[in-house]
Amino acid sequence: MIALADCNNFYASCERVFNPALKNKPLIVLSNNDGCVIARSNEAKAIGIRMGEPVFKAKKLIVENNVNVFSTNFALYGDMSKRVMSLLSNMSPDIEIYSIDEAFMDFSGIQDCFKLASEMRETVIKHTGIPISIGIAKTKTLTKVANHYAKRHTKEGVYVLDNKNQINSILKSMPVSKLWGIGSRYARMLNGYGINSAFDFISLDESWVLKKMTIMGLKIQQELKGKPRISINTSLSPKKNICTSRSFGVKVTQLQSLKESISSHAARCAEKLRLEKGCARYVSVIIKTNPFSESEEYYHGYKTMSFNTPTNDTIDIVSAAESLLKSIYKKEFVYKKSGVIVGDIIPQNQIQLNMFDIDEKRIKRDKLNSAVDLINQAVGRNTVHIGSQGIARKWQLKQEKLSPCYTTKWDDLLKVGC
């Protein structure tokens, strides 16, 4: 079994720990520049303040209900997170810290999962003051469902989801949009086909799900049916990219101030990279204008610089940003919004295979077998390509009678018996 511990309203709960007078009172935490609501206490949720809502839109509710408003304090939240995670890992060493307020734990071999989880929950509350919920099930995706249920429908804050009837009845009452891995785009698409509950989703044909939602969608579906497809990763893996981004609170009208922002973002990014003991392969500067503005045209542009690692090259990010601006505006800098710098450290890793048409017996049998192995691995990790740009396509063009297999699609893999 796998357990998922999730802190309730984490940022809001952190603020409350240091200000007990706020108990049972509505409280929200705002994003950078006090722009959006990013955490709400239960009381604030009940009033109707929405997640991600801009503060100016929620102003009326905030004032009328005397809501306590906090700016973010990430130093505090990071510190509280460390304390919670350390308590959990003392009680269950096989732990994957998934986010600042969530952790998956490997409960295999545990006799009484409910008892252990209840003890964890009490320990965390006692030592940190942060309330948590724990969901337990056979797969990661089901622990998410169990956790969702534990938060809303149990007194204990712990729920073990291991019975088929229970699973089905909860999935029937759960909108498909609430599933882990199904965001707004997929939810809209599914609703368009009349798929509304999570139970509707698991009833779908697997090949349809694969076609419409890639391998990620299929994994979610299989996990909901109790087949583990997303493994628990208990070792710390190095970052694959590092990003420093900030929106400006006000309109930027001077090139000089933009240059200064870009310099400081670049410095902060490099600092994070050194902490990771990482080395960048490419660096991008991204600039966007205000996507919410109706009076101005929206621009989104980026400029990337690549280099071999390790490198001692000096990169002039500021001039790169300047040339980016010129290229997206096709004119001298006027003003617009938002500056970002991104460093992508390790490129994606894809598996590629070359095969030919099965009727012409040009597929090598040993390759087909190893393809199956690779595909099995790939289901857990990457993408398998059968055929590749070079060879198979050349055959297709020059030797039509051989009708080579050139595909990157799962359907075709299934056709050849993989």
Added chain:
DNA sequence: TCTGGGGTCCTAGGACCC
């Protein structure tokens, strides 16, 4: 007589998560 085969790295966008 036939015309490769096995790779690495990069690009750029789309979806998702907390």
Added chain:
DNA sequence: TCTGGGGTCCTAGGACCC
């Protein structure tokens, strides 16, 4: 007037190497 910041993985290729 004011709309977060930090990440992950997948797709569908293209360029290039020996």
